[in-house]
Amino acid sequence: MANNKYRFFIFLYMNEQSYPEFTGLELSPRKVDYLKFILEKGGTVRTTEISSGLQVDPSTTSKTLNELANAGYLNHVPYRGVDLTELGKAYTQFLIRRHRILSLLLTHYGLSSEEACDEVSRFEAFVSRDAVDKICSSMGHPMFGVCGEISHGKCLHEETHHRLPE
Amino acid sequence: MANNKYRFFIFLYMNEQSYPEFTGLELSPRKVDYLKFILEKGGTVRTTEISSGLQVDPSTTSKTLNELANAGYLNHVPYRGVDLTELGKAYTQFLIRRHRILSLLLTHYGLSSEEACDEVSRFEAFVSRDAVDKICSSMGHPMFGVCGEISHGKCLHEETHHRLPE
DNA sequence: CAAAAATTTGGGTATACACCAAATTTATTC
């Protein structure tokens, strides 16, 4: 019984749902790219993988990773690599949901999947979580988007605001 | 007859249609604000009107107006004010159409007019003209949006690409 | 025409994003 409770806590902790405070406007477009890349890569990711993935100098990557770590999204072990913190995971799940919802939306207006994805990549960092949640509700919480499955951590229960014990 | 021809030329010159080259991504979010403000104000606009309208120091306004003039969107008579060039008019008509189309779109997904307008203001500068034209077509070229009438300079004839004589 | 108001200029700050070169750490190979 105590064990079940613990597992439930872990589930909440890893979900977007657990961080009702963020607006979705916290990160610059480029930082959004970094987090999405790291989540999609999975586990611990090295500087070189990111710098070649995002076509940027390793020194730029190193500095950006440091900033994301200072902001609490990443664990950074110097010379070893980064992985997402629990906050980082929850936040990046939102980033990916946002990207997919917006891309899906644009495909309903005559853009191809690729066009929609490119277009959204340019502006998504400036679309608020509130707007994404409303769009998501209005679309009936679609499960599949143009870039793969949409993860519905929070969108399904906008009214519920679970908080972590303090 | 020669007179009619001349008027026709003027009509084209002042229309979005006449500039098939721009992508809609030329200007930063703030510069978009400046041009929209100037078009809505109409005629010659003074630095003070803009700086109080956009809540920014007059010195900042003065510098930005200079940049927009150098880029060809404004005529700037020092100490007197600015007005839109023909390019500036055509471009700003697109900016306003983009703003209205995107705002209208978001109101179809559960956002209020004001929410949609605020949301769009944050990201519109990063939405391409191609995407706007596709969305506009797909919506059936709506004539009214949440922020007033939508001006359809170009959207009605995507296939036609008039060019200025050189 | 002198004072007041508007505008511009010069100088300074901050953020975001990028690069290169040099220093440091880790990994490899002999």
Added chain:
DNA sequence: GAATAAATTTGGTGTATACCCAAATTTTTG
């Protein structure tokens, strides 16, 4: 197990955007 190679970080720079203040300039007004 060192020497070399590869990866990473640090320090220094550069560009672009956007903002402010103070001082100089121009225009307006009383």
